[in-house]
Amino acid sequence: MSTVVVHPIHRAVRFYEAPIGKKAVMAATGVILVGYVFAHLLGNLQIYSSDAQQINRYAAFLHNPANAVALWAARSALLAAVVLHIVAATQLWLQNRAARPQGYVKKKDVPASYAARTMVWSGPIVAAFIVFHIMHLTMGSVLPVRDIGLNPNTPDVRWNVIAGFQNPAVAGFYIFAMILLCMHLYHGIWSLFQSLGVNHPRYTPWIQKASAALAILVAVGNCSIPIAVLSGLLTY
Amino acid sequence: MRITLHIWRQENAAAKGRMVRYEVPNVNEHMSFLEMLDVLNEELIAKGEEPVAFDHDCREGICGMCGAMVNGVAHGPLAATTLCQLHMRHFKDGDTLYIEPWRARAFPVVKDLVVDRSAFDRLIAAGGFIGVSTGSAPDGNAVLVPKEKADLAMDAAACIGCGACVAMCPNASASLFMGAKIAHLGLLPQGDAERDQRVVAMVAQANAELFGSCTNMAECEAVCPKGIKIEVIARMNRDFLGAKWSGRGTAKE
Ligand code: HEM
Ligand code: FES
Numbered sequence: 001m002s003t004v005v006v007h008p009i010h011r012a013v014r015f016y017e018a019p020i021g022k023k024a025v026m027a028a029t030g031v032i033l034v035g036y037v038f039a040h041l042l043g044n045l046q047i048y049s050s051d052a053q054q055i056n057r058y059a060a061f062l063h064n065p066a067n068a069v070a071l072w073a074a075r076s077a078l079l080a081a082v083v084l085h086i087v088a089a090t091q092l093w094l095q096n097r098a099a100r101p102q103g104y105v106k107k108k109d110v111p112a113s114y115a116a117r118t119m120v121w122s123g124p125i126v127a128a129f130i131v132f133h134i135m136h137l138t139m140g141s142v143l144p145v146r147d148i149g150l151n152p153n154t155p156d157v158r159w160n161v162i163a164g165f166q167n168p169a170v171a172g173f174y175i176f177a178m179i180l181l182c183m184h185l186y187h188g189i190w191s192l193f194q195s196l197g198v199n200h201p202r203y204t205p206w207i208q209k210a211s212a213a214l215a216i217l218v219a220v221g222n223c224s225i226p227i228a229v230l231s232g233l234l235t236y
Numbered sequence: 237m238r239i240t241l242h243i244w245r246q247e248n249a250a251a252k253g254r255m256v257r258y259e260v261p262n263v264n265e266h267m268s269f270l271e272m273l274d275v276l277n278e279e280l281i282a283k284g285e286e287p288v289a290f291d292h293d294c295r296e297g298i299c300g301m302c303g304a305m306v307n308g309v310a311h312g313p314l315a316a317t318t319l320c321q322l323h324m325r326h327f328k329d330g331d332t333l334y335i336e337p338w339r340a341r342a343f344p345v346v347k348d349l350v351v352d353r354s355a356f357d358r359l360i361a362a363g364g365f366i367g368v369s370t371g372s373a374p375d376g377n378a379v380l381v382p383k384e385k386a387d388l389a390m391d392a393a394a395c396i397g398c399g400a401c402v403a404m405c406p407n408a409s410a411s412l413f414m415g416a417k418i419a420h421l422g423l424l425p426q427g428d429a430e431r432d433q434r435v436v437a438m439v440a441q442a443n444a445e446l447f448g449s450c451t452n453m454a455e456c457e458a459v460c461p462k463g464i465k466i467e468v469i470a471r472m473n474r475d476f477l478g479a480k481w482s483g484r485g486t487a488k489e
Binding site: 017020021022095111 | 244409472
């Protein structure tokens with residue numbers, strides 16, 4: 001076949017039209033979101049530093065006006081990734097539901113895991129959690145928050161987190177959301193390899209194990225903080 | 237042995253179907269599942285009732301005509317086995333079995349357990365072919381094929397096109413079928429030439445047939461009577477991304 005010149009935008013549209021194209025978009029945005037989740041975990045774990053001000057200094061560094069461009073670039077990229085991920089997931093979900101208008105009287109789910117079958121529930125709950133989480137700790141519109149008053153925006157993250165988690169309802173919702181995030185990533189991380197065409201009898205079992213391990217690591221690492229506060233191990 | 241059946245009965249494509257209960261008191265454990273249905277049908281005919289329509293041809297697990305959901309699993313509970321090769325000894329006296337047709341928007345019910353799978357034929361017409369010169373047969377070993385590739389292509393070529401993958405998939409996706417064809421033909425030098433066109437055309441055709449898409453559940457792999465692995469779906473995804481990246485395989489508009 002001869003080389004055909006097609007306008008790049010047209011090509012992108014044709015790519016996205018196909019379910020495999022949408023799935024590749026979900027996988028690529030999934031990589032961005034998973035990368036963010038890990039970076040965020042490393043940030044959160046600084047609350048255990050013997051230096052009580054460590055996590056506040058980290059926050060002040062992120063909010064330093066000198067880093068504003070980088071901060072907003074990262075935030076925009078994450079927002080774009082979340083939006084693309086949700087739009088593609090929703091389109092595929094609707095199309096897949098329409099592909100079987102009449103269901104079975106009896107249907108077994110072998111061997112799809114519970115996590116795999118509930119992606120479309122764990123995803124939106126995690127999304128709702130993200131909104132709550134930003135309102136709680138970034139915008140300070142859920143509970144009172146403090147600032148250590150260095151430069152314009154230097155939240156007292158340590159106080160905000162500990163005071164927030166002393167409310168069992170807040171701590172409970174964070175733990176619940178992290179369990180769902182764990183389920184989403186348990187299927188999601190290995191799934192993105194498959195969606196991008198990586199499957200090999202020698203490596204895929206390891207990718208699946210690593211996917212489960214990473215998902216559990218994120219949940220255990222993040223859940224440890226509300227648990228430590230509720231049990232009185234972590235105080236201001 | 238005595239088996240209770242709940243079978244989907246539907247007079248024709250337009251009719252509204254329903255599950256009907258039947259008792260088969262005289263099932264022999266050496267009967268195949270389809271022979272058990274034959275026995276039921278003999279009784280129904282003797283009573284002047286309409287026999288249960290189901291597809292079948294070879295009854296030896298190679299043609300891909302038979303298939304139904306048995307208690308929510310395509311081709312029944314035995315792995316890597318078509319319905320015609322499933323024997324009643326795998327069930328217990330007194331079992332209750334729900335038998336339903338493949339369900340997908342792309343596979344409309346024709347009658348009872350018979351569905352129209354011509355969407356698969358149109359997928360094959362879209363890309364499941366290779367270009368060859370007609371005339372006398374080519375020399376046996378003129379085109380060399382590495383053994384490993386020949387084996388992988390052969391594994392994929394085992395697909396009999398029964399449609400169990402679509403029936404079992406929570407999304408009614410034809411990905412395992414398409415992946416099997418794409419792997420079978422694309423792994424061999426004879427089919428490599430059309431690799432980009434093939435995947436682009438088949439994926440577009442599957443969309444037009446209103447099949448769903450893959451969410452990596454692997455339920456197809458679990459019920460495939462030929463043991464085809466979702467590795468072939470990854471190969472299809474890889475071929476698709478490669479074709480779209482290079483821009484090859486898409487017709488000029
Ligand atoms: C915000 C709302 C979200 C929704 C509605 C959502 C929904 C979904 C759905 C339906 C799938 C498809 C599962 C499948 O096809 O097997 C999926 C896959 C995935 N999700 Fe999400 N998700 C959301 C958020 C997230 C977040 C926050 C992350 C990461 C931290 C994430 C990471 C992934 C990954 C890595 C995949 C695998 C992509 C693939 O199969 O190629 N998702 N998501
Ligand atoms: S009748 Fe041919 S495969 Fe079952």
